Amino acid sequence: MFDVDVYEYEEKRDGDRCWLSGALWAFPPWPPLMRQWLDATAYGIWRAYDMWDVPGTHGWDVRVYNGVFYLSSVFVESEEERKEREQRFLAKTAKVMEDPVGLWESSKLQLKETIDQLFSLDF
Numbered sequence: 001m002f003d004v005d006v007y008e009y010e011e012k013r014d015g016d017r018c019w020l021s022g023a024l025w026a027f028p029p030w031p032p033l034m035r036q037w038l039d040a041t042a043y044g045i046w047r048a049y050d051m052w053d054v055p056g057t058h059g060w061d062v063r064v065y066n067g068v069f070y071l072s073s074v075f076v077e078s079e080e081e082r083k084e085r086e087q088r089f090l091a092k093t094a095k096v097m098e099d100p101v102g103l104w105e106s107s108k109l110q111l112k113e114t115i116d117q118l119f120s121l122d123f
Contacts, residue, residue, distance in 0.1 A: 009065035
């Protein structure tokens with residue numbers, strides 16, 4: 001369906017994993033232009049989970065089978081790696097956990113400036 005084989009389901013490579021249908025938010029069959037959304041979403045999830053070092057997973061893997069979008073978690077297999085990721089995750093999220101409201105308050109001005117710039121665009 002897509003010109004990138006990595007998204008196509010292959011029984012040999014993908015058959016032993018649990019795949020969840022994404023039909024709730026992406027109604028099948030997918031047109032080929034949806035690949036742009038798939039690229040951005042899949043890459044974003046992979047990067048976010050690794051950026052934050054979420055302990056149990058590296059993010060999602062994505063496949064398309066018969067025009068339907070499927071997700072599967074990419075688990076951290078090694079207990080040693082999971083423990084290392086957990087320590088980094090706790091360190092990275094400590095600021096959020098200690099004062100989530102303060103972090104939000106400090107981000108609101110920047111968010112408002114960005115929104116104001118977007119609303120001021122004149123097409």
